[in-house]
Amino acid sequence: MIKRCNLFGNENIGVFGWSCDDYCLVGSGIEKKNRLILEEILKVPIYEVNISQAKIVHTLSIGNKKGILAPRTIRDDELDILKKICGVATRIPHELTAIGNHILCNDNGAIFNPEYNSTIRKIIEDTLDIEAVPYNILKNEPGLVGTHAICNNKGVLIHSEADEEKLKEVSDILKVKADFGTLNLGYYPGAGGIVNSNGGVVGNETTGPEIMHLGITLGLND
Structure with a gap:
């Protein structure tokens, strides 16, 4: 199932949170009605957190059922909270602190901004317990795979301006089916929603056809 809602008055809800099949992280202070929507649709525990004292949780972190990746700027107390949620949470020691913009992952694999070096790659792979591949989806906006x-x-x-070769490669790395599409009538799917294998929540500007296509592509219409 997929439902619409805005978080903090913004349709780009994917900036404020992300989910895997075990838990969901979202910026602290969301409205109760929106928390209930997330609980209903994603069917996992919802944790309201801050990353580097900010609510833009997906911009600044990403993870899967095995672990969470956070920026070097995260406070020690915030990192401790993430470790209590998932068990494993690791800082990325790099100046590219918008982790969620630069890494895309599920429980099967990950792609990441090629500006991250081999040391960062090992941190990603060890934390998430998956293979991670340096990758660009768009040549004119390199690195922003998340x-x-x-x-x-x-x-x-995937972003509708990517090509068929990218579609196949990302599909192979993440070990899932892939298709082009948009959310919120825009080009940045990662900012438009919060999804896991149980369901999805998307911004209020997302159209009916966009919701239907997301459901088909991510297997959420079952």
């Missing part, structure tokens, strides 16, 4: 796509363990929806 905004150019949205995925779960069933599928991945």
